[in-house]
Amino acid sequence: MANNILEMHSITKTFPGVKALEDVELRVAEGEIHAICGENGAGKSTLMKVLSGVYPYGTYDGQIVFKGEEARYHSINESEDAGVVIIHQELALVPHLTVAENIFLGNEVRNALGLIDWNEANHRATDLMHQVGLDENPTTPVGQLGVGKQQLIEIAKALSKKVSLLILDEPTAALNDSDSQHLLDLLKRLRDEQGITSIMISHKLNEIEYVADTTTIIRDGQTIETLDMSLPESTQDRIIRGMVGRELENRYPPKTGRQIGDEAFRVENWTVHHPTQPGRVVIDNAAFDVKAGEVVGIAGLMGAGRTELAMSIFGRTYGRGISGEVYKRGEKINTHTVSECIDNGIAYATEDRKRYGLNLIADIRHNISAAGLKKLTSNGWINTNEELKVAQDYRVAMNIKTPSVLQKAGNLSGGNQQKVVLSKWMYTDADVVILDEPTRGIDVGAKYEIYTIINKLAAEGKAVVIISSELPELLGTCDRIFTIAFGRVTGQMPVDEATPEALMKLMTQERTAKPAAASAGESH
Amino acid sequence: MSTPATAQNDGAETNVNSIAQSIKETFTSNIRQSGIFIAFIAIIVLFAFLTDGTLLSGQNVTNIVLQYSYILVLAIGMVIVIIGGHIDLSVGSVVAFSGAVSAVVVIKGGQPWWVGVLAAIAVGLLVGAWQGFWVAFVGIPAFITTLAGMLIFRGATYLTLENISLSPFPAEYTRIGIGFQNGLFGGNGYDVFTLVVFAVAVAGYIFTQFRQRAAAVKYNQHVTAMPLFIVKLVAVAAVVMAFSWLLANDRGLPNVLIILAVLVIIYTLVTTRTVFGRHVYAIGGNLTAATLSGVKVKWVNFGIMLNMGFLAGIAGVLFGARSNGAQPAAGNMFELDAIAASFIGGAAVTGGVGRVTGAIVGGLIMATMTNGMQLLGYEQSVQNIVKGLVLLLAVAFDVYNKRRAGGR
Numbered sequence: 001m002a003n004n005i006l007e008m009h010s011i012t013k014t015f016p017g018v019k020a021l022e023d024v025e026l027r028v029a030e031g032e033i034h035a036i037c038g039e040n041g042a043g044k045s046t047l048m049k050v051l052s053g054v055y056p057y058g059t060y061d062g063q064i065v066f067k068g069e070e071a072r073y074h075s076i077n078e079s080e081d082a083g084v085v086i087i088h089q090e091l092a093l094v095p096h097l098t099v100a101e102n103i104f105l106g107n108e109v110r111n112a113l114g115l116i117d118w119n120e121a122n123h124r125a126t127d128l129m130h131q132v133g134l135d136e137n138p139t140t141p142v143g144q145l146g147v148g149k150q151q152l153i154e155i156a157k158a159l160s161k162k163v164s165l166l167i168l169d170e171p172t173a174a175l176n177d178s179d180s181q182h183l184l185d186l187l188k189r190l191r192d193e194q195g196i197t198s199i200m201i202s203h204k205l206n207e208i209e210y211v212a213d214t215t216t217i218i219r220d221g222q223t224i225e226t227l228d229m230s231l232p233e234s235t236q237d238r239i240i241r242g243m244v245g246r247e248l249e250n251r252y253p254p255k256t257g258r259q260i261g262d263e264a265f266r267v268e269n270w271t272v273h274h275p276t277q278p279g280r281v282v283i284d285n286a287a288f289d290v291k292a293g294e295v296v297g298i299a300g301l302m303g304a305g306r307t308e309l310a311m312s313i314f315g316r317t318y319g320r321g322i323s324g325e326v327y328k329r330g331e332k333i334n335t336h337t338v339s340e341c342i343d344n345g346i347a348y349a350t351e352d353r354k355r356y357g358l359n360l361i362a363d364i365r366h367n368i369s370a371a372g373l374k375k376l377t378s379n380g381w382i383n384t385n386e387e388l389k390v391a392q393d394y395r396v397a398m399n400i401k402t403p404s405v406l407q408k409a410g411n412l413s414g415g416n417q418q419k420v421v422l423s424k425w426m427y428t429d430a431d432v433v434i435l436d437e438p439t440r441g442i443d444v445g446a447k448y449e450i451y452t453i454i455n456k457l458a459a460e461g462k463a464v465v466i467i468s469s470e471l472p473e474l475l476g477t478c479d480r481i482f483t484i485a486f487g488r489v490t491g492q493m494p495v496d497e498a499t500p501e502a503l504m505k506l507m508t509q510e511r512t513a514k515p516a517a518a519s520a521g522e523s524h
Numbered sequence: 525m526s527t528p529a530t531a532q533n534d535g536a537e538t539n540v541n542s543i544a545q546s547i548k549e550t551f552t553s554n555i556r557q558s559g560i561f562i563a564f565i566a567i568i569v570l571f572a573f574l575t576d577g578t579l580l581s582g583q584n585v586t587n588i589v590l591q592y593s594y595i596l597v598l599a600i601g602m603v604i605v606i607i608g609g610h611i612d613l614s615v616g617s618v619v620a621f622s623g624a625v626s627a628v629v630v631i632k633g634g635q636p637w638w639v640g641v642l643a644a645i646a647v648g649l650l651v652g653a654w655q656g657f658w659v660a661f662v663g664i665p666a667f668i669t670t671l672a673g674m675l676i677f678r679g680a681t682y683l684t685l686e687n688i689s690l691s692p693f694p695a696e697y698t699r700i701g702i703g704f705q706n707g708l709f710g711g712n713g714y715d716v717f718t719l720v721v722f723a724v725a726v727a728g729y730i731f732t733q734f735r736q737r738a739a740a741v742k743y744n745q746h747v748t749a750m751p752l753f754i755v756k757l758v759a760v761a762a763v764v765m766a767f768s769w770l771l772a773n774d775r776g777l778p779n780v781l782i783i784l785a786v787l788v789i790i791y792t793l794v795t796t797r798t799v800f801g802r803h804v805y806a807i808g809g810n811l812t813a814a815t816l817s818g819v820k821v822k823w824v825n826f827g828i829m830l831n832m833g834f835l836a837g838i839a840g841v842l843f844g845a846r847s848n849g850a851q852p853a854a855g856n857m858f859e860l861d862a863i864a865a866s867f868i869g870g871a872a873v874t875g876g877v878g879r880v881t882g883a884i885v886g887g888l889i890m891a892t893m894t895n896g897m898q899l900l901g902y903e904q905s906v907q908n909i910v911k912g913l914v915l916l917l918a919v920a921f922d923v924y925n926k927r928r929a930g931g932r
Contacts, residue, residue, distance in 0.1 A: 338816060355810075356810075359813055361810075361872075370814070371817040382797050382799060385739050388745055
């Protein structure tokens with residue numbers, strides 16, 4: 001047991017009315033990458049908050065032994081001093097401050113007079129960035145860097161604090177495949193070269209399989225099992241089984257009952273400019289279409305312009321200098337404002353439900369009715385009884401797990417929040433539904449439910465567009481997939497002909513002299 | 525009565541909560557809201573005790589109503605501004621400016637009283653539209669827009685009044701602020717008319733409560749257990765009738781109370797039952813999510829500021845009527861009283877949370893305290909310190925509750 005850097009014994013943490021953790025055991029060996037898996041709400045984040053002192057010693061039961069000594073952290077500062085650094089899913093960087101300023105925030109490099117020594121700070125920041133494989137100017141504002149690089153800067157920041165146990169909460173949730181790969185390789189390198197132990201909370205099973213030495217599965221606040229990932233029986237299916245407590249042979253429900261009809265929605269010649277950088281074309285002459293009862297995927301890497309494409313169409317909520325045409329059942333329609341889109345039966349469920357999708361401080365009921373309030377209104381008065389009934393009906397239909405629709409949306413887990421967002425848009429009676437990363441950050445069980453809902457929408461004859469960076473997801477749910485790269489639609493293929501390799505080739509296709517790759521269509 | 529265990533089952537027919545559950549729900553569902561009422565009652569009891577009952581004498585209760593009506597009117601508008609995620613620092617100046625224009629029209633121009641009233645409201649609306657334009661369509665934060673407005677309209681007041689006070693208003697005008705409805709049905713030392721009006725209001729309240737309960741049962745919602753529901757109605761009726769008894773024993777039903785009651789009813793409905801009200805909560809809670817849900821954010825913001833101007837115009841009339849004239853320095857610091865009332869009443873600094881009734885109770889807490897301290901002979905300085913501390917503690921209580929509830 002001497003080689004365990006961290007041991008957490010029978011950790012129990014209760015909140016008023018809820019037992020979030022019950023007798024959780026966690027043993028992390030020195031110099032390993034330890035993955036923690038579990039559905040949302042299983043208690044992974046709570047466990048990490050206990051470990052890092054967010055929940056101070058005394059507010060939980062159990063014992064934490066770090067480096068052979070019992071740890072009693074009363075705050076994050078104490079745990080960081082001991083060498084435990086946690087990197088949260090929502091990055092804690094200040095966008096207007098430079099890379100160096102961010103790295104040394106709260107830990108500033110001072111000279112003899114107590115003033116900040118910027119030369120030294122910038123120099124050390126450059127060193128730290130090299131360690132994580134970054135080659136940026138330390139005086140660049142962090143906000144100008146992509147999410148992937150920001151994540152690496154968070155790690156550089158952790159390294160600056162002499163970290164010996166690095167905790168990453170879903171580090172790749174917002175990253176594209178190549179950035180994710182880079183990050184995972186970095187974790188391996190830190191382990192091999194500097195002996196840094198990492199704990200990684202993740203939903204992405206192939207990443208866990210790739211990077212983790214050991215995996216601990218948590219379900220409903222209890223430790224289910226700890227797997228040695230070098231053993232052959234430690235498969236993804238085994239992990240899933242542990243997480244959901246049931247067999248999940250198929251991650252995607254069968255596409256039954258789809259009857260693909262006539263064209264429902266078409267976008268042509270769609271060009272969008274950057275909102276603040278004049279002359280920069282974000283979407284270049286894009287075109288796509290979707291038929292009634294069809295599920296169409298839009299595959300693209302982070303930064304390819306997927307969300308920008310969707311939001312510029314949906315009430316022009318992104319970009320300026322927008323041109324192009326939108327057709328609904330062959331007729332040209334206006335989509336200048338969100339309410340025009342809603343009236344035209346178009347719905348857009350955002351990729352960032354917490355920031356763009358929900359009013360977290362309002363209750364579930366009001367969130368569900370938010371976009372379809374017109375249906376509940378006569379002469380400007382809302383029928384609040386009907387509204388409650390609608391919310392309760394959706395709670396049952398969508399299996400939103402909550403004691404009451406009067407709960408605040410912010411109290412729900414990610415998967416249930418997503419169901420509220422979907423309920424909101426279903427209630428608008430939209431027949432063109434654009435879903436932007438519909439399963440981001442939600443657990444395997446809830447994902448399956450979301451796919452089932454998507455299937456149901458298609459079976460009802462609605463046209464569904466799914467934007468996703470997870471190719472297996474698109475292949476598992478769509479009938480046809482468009483690819484987008486560098487703001488241009490680079491091709492489309494029916495799902496039967498699509499392979500991850502073929503799609504990835506189109507998703508990385510750089511700008512060529514050949515114009516309008518979109519109309520060239522089946523480049524397969 | 526159903527057992528508590530089955531009551532949470534959604535599909536079950538048992539949608540009437542047990543008594544114990546109802547009591548628990550009443551207090552736990554919104555600690556902030558019940559907390560504010562408990563605090564209000566505690567403050568009344570405290571000052572009634574300290575002043576040997578003078579606080580609750582008919583004359584004093586009537587005076588409180590007359591003295592603070594315009595702050596309460598402002599608080600209604602302010603809480604809506606705050607729910608929408610804004611703030612309005614200009615209302616004191618707007619009260620002064622609308623009152624000044626009204627005084628010039630009536631006193632200097634010799635127009636009838638109602639022209640003066642309409643002029644004040646028109647000024648309020650124009651100011652509201654002006655500020656709404658900058659906030660909603662140009663995108664200047666309301667803090668800055670209304671800070672500018674505070675200066676602009678104070679200056680405009682001085683210009684309008686040529687730096688001197690104007691008085692007196694004709695009696696018809698001052699009646700709005702200090703007049704009473706009474707004597708219609710006579711009475712022996714007390715005004716029967718006042719009691720009748722309140723009795724009718726209570727009957728109306730009970731009727732709508734029963735109708736709402738019936739509708740809720742029809743829609744298969746949880747409702748309070750019948751005995752508790754009746755206890756609640758009886759308690760409300762008793763408090764309201766006791767209040768009317770106090771008024772009836774003094775000068776009768778104040779006109780400003782009628783105006784205030786109408787406004788409270790209208791704006792409670794506006795905030796809870798209309799699309800506009802819902803949109804105010806939506807943009808205050810999450811602006812982007814509201815935009816992406818089809819809320820016409822600019823027009824809602826414009827409406828919020830326009831409405832605040834409208835209510836400031838009404839408050840200008842009430843203040844002018846009560847002070848029987850217009851002064852260049854009128855309405856000084858009113859914005860702070862209105863803002864404090866909103867926050868004491870449970871509005872959130874970040875927007876998205878708040879209630880009209882909460883702001884009214886918040887305003888009444890401030891009014892009762894101020895009045896009580898005046899009766900006890902405390903100086904202005906002490907009053908200010910106490911009011912400041914109460915504001916601080918009320919918001920601290922709020923923050924504490926949120927932290928406890930959102931610890932997960």
